[in-house]
Amino acid sequence: MKRILIKETTQPNNTPVRVCGWVNTRRDHGGIVFIDLRDISGIIQIVMSANLAKDLRPEWVICVEGIAKERPQGMVNPDVATGNIEIKAEKLVVLSKAKTLPFEISAVKGEVNEEIRMKYRYLDLRREKMKNNLVLRNKIMIFIRDFLEKEGFIEIETPIMTKSTPEGARDFVVPSRNQPGKFYALPQSPQQYKQLLMVAGFEKYFQIVRCFRDEDPRGDRQPEFTQLDLEMSFVEQEEILDLIEKLYIAIIKSEAPGKKISQLPFPRLTYREVIEKYGTDKPDLRKNKDDANELAFAFIVDFPMFEWKKEEKRWDAVHHPFTRPQTDDIKRIKKNPGEILAHQYDFVLNGYEIGGGSLRSYKPEVLEAIFEVMGHEKKEIRRNFGHMLEAFEYGVPPHGGIAPGIDRFVMILANEPSIREVIAFPKTGDNRDLMMQAPSEISAEQLTELHIQIAKKKKKIKNGKKS
Ligand code: ASP
Numbered sequence: 001m002k003r004i005l006i007k008e009t010t011q012p013n014n015t016p017v018r019v020c021g022w023v024n025t026r027r028d029h030g031g032i033v034f035i036d037l038r039d040i041s042g043i044i045q046i047v048m049s050a051n052l053a054k055d056l057r058p059e060w061v062i063c064v065e066g067i068a069k070e071r072p073q074g075m076v077n078p079d080v081a082t083g084n085i086e087i088k089a090e091k092l093v094v095l096s097k098a099k100t101l102p103f104e105i106s107a108v109k110g111e112v113n114e115e116i117r118m119k120y121r122y123l124d125l126r127r128e129k130m131k132n133n134l135v136l137r138n139k140i141m142i143f144i145r146d147f148l149e150k151e152g153f154i155e156i157e158t159p160i161m162t163k164s165t166p167e168g169a170r171d172f173v174v175p176s177r178n179q180p181g182k183f184y185a186l187p188q189s190p191q192q193y194k195q196l197l198m199v200a201g202f203e204k205y206f207q208i209v210r211c212f213r214d215e216d217p218r219g220d221r222q223p224e225f226t227q228l229d230l231e232m233s234f235v236e237q238e239e240i241l242d243l244i245e246k247l248y249i250a251i252i253k254s255e256a257p258g259k260k261i262s263q264l265p266f267p268r269l270t271y272r273e274v275i276e277k278y279g280t281d282k283p284d285l286r287k288n289k290d291d292a293n294e295l296a297f298a299f300i301v302d303f304p305m306f307e308w309k310k311e312e313k314r315w316d317a318v319h320h321p322f323t324r325p326q327t328d329d330i331k332r333i334k335k336n337p338g339e340i341l342a343h344q345y346d347f348v349l350n351g352y353e354i355g356g357g358s359l360r361s362y363k364p365e366v367l368e369a370i371f372e373v374m375g376h377e378k379k380e381i382r383r384n385f386g387h388m389l390e391a392f393e394y395g396v397p398p399h400g401g402i403a404p405g406i407d408r409f410v411m412i413l414a415n416e417p418s419i420r421e422v423i424a425f426p427k428t429g430d431n432r433d434l435m436m437q438a439p440s441e442i443s444a445e446q447l448t449e450l451h452i453q454i455a456k457k458k459k460k461i462k463n464g465k466k467s
Contacts (some may be wrong), residue, residue, distance in 0.1 A: 001065060002370045007041035008325065009085055011441060012321065017087060020063040023056055024106050037064065044082045048089040059098035059105065065091040099314055118434040121425055126369050137410045139255050140210055144228055153204040158193035160186060169213035180451040186212035189403060191322060194231040195360055198399040199391045203233040217429040220418050221340045231401035237343055237359055240402055241299050243346060248297060255414045262287055262296040270302040284351030298348050305342040306373060314375040319344045320372050323358035329367045337373045346402055354409050357402025363391045
């Protein structure tokens with residue numbers, strides 16, 4: 001008999017069925033055993049003789065053949081989709097057994113220690129709440145792809161092994177075996193590639209993409225995170241904001257209809273205004289901050305182009321150097337960097353920055369002036385960004401884009417306190433993968449092949465503890 005999903009057992013009455021999954025719970029009532037069986041689609045009650053159930057225990061993987069019957073009135077469980085059905089088991093096959101788990105899957109109450117959850121993530125993901133979070137995430141991603149495809153966007157993949165992009169964080173680097181002493185960098189974002197795709201003429205690009213930033217642990221961050229990266233040619237700032245607004249309203253309507261958007265259209269507030277009024281560039285504009293279902297979106301616009309880095313004694317780009325200043329008067333840019341505003345915008349939601357973007361400098365001389373203000377030597381500019389400057393000499397359309405993060409947005413929609421709850425395999429605050437035990441050492445042969453020597457450790461590390 002062909003296996004069916006648990007959600008498909010609901011009708012008609014008295015049908016022979018075969019279902020497979022995990023034993024969620026076992027309850028013994030005299031000679032009868034009630035098994036709650038769980039698969040990806042739901043949970044169903046199975047009635048077995050004690051003889052058939054024998055030593056069946058939670059989390060064993062089984063297949064059951066039997067008859068799906070409507071439960072007698074008064075025995076219906078309205079909290080479960082298949083709560084009006086039970087299966088009278090006739091045949092049981094145990095596919096695999098399970099040891100006693102480090103924590104209970106079906107336990108609703110009681111917080112499980114997060115390190116244990118991360119070490120046994122494949123068990124943690126069996127929990128209903130975690131499954132629902134990943135299903136929601138998937139629905140949002142599919143919705144975005146579908147929406148943007150209808151808007152004429154093309155999803156294009158860009159390299160993971162590349163050259164560093166200056167987005168303000170440290171790069172993760174990958175040593176090259178064939179080019180001794182050289183390294184790739186994992187992209188902090190596909191910024192340069194998406195701009196080069198505009199030079200290539202694609203006009204509307206997007207990608208749901210992983211970005212990598214080696215930042216010190218701070219707040220609820222991950223060294224790799226997912227963003228909706230997007231770029232458009234021949235656009236004004238307002239067209240990009242409009243598109244994002246339309247997309248996010250549509251996502252909420254379709255995937256989180258219980259949520260209420262506080263203000264439409266999303267307010268556009270200047271950086272200066274919000275700093276003066278709220279003391280932050282990511283204000284929480286909810287009318288009632290206790291309301292878990294309120295969503296206060298806003299765009300913050302007119303950011304300063306540069307900020308003064310005290311320790312480094314130099315100007316740095318507030319967003320990134322590819323951002324277009326609101327003037328292309330090069331003399332002014334170089335003379336008064338602190339006064340120049342940028343065509344830059346942040347996308348905020350309930351006090352979180354959930355995205356940022358800008359129109360880009362497409363005139364090579366403006367881009368060069370920005371790098372100079374940031375303290376780069378002419379030669380160094382050519383060495384690091386020569387490919388961008390050169391590309392812009394072959395016919396570049398005016399362009400701009402934005403990159404809203406996926407993790408934090410799903411976190412807010414799922415009412416979760418941390419992005420780790422909406423990422424299948426997240427890392428700890430200090431960037432470790434407790435399940436895979438990464439990062440890890442590599443063999444002496446691998447090191448030799450990669451032309452790498454490990455500097456002597458200052459302190460010996462034994463069993464994870466400094467001695
Ligand atoms: N690359 C930028 C970021 O990741 C977004 C953008 O300017 O489009 O923050």
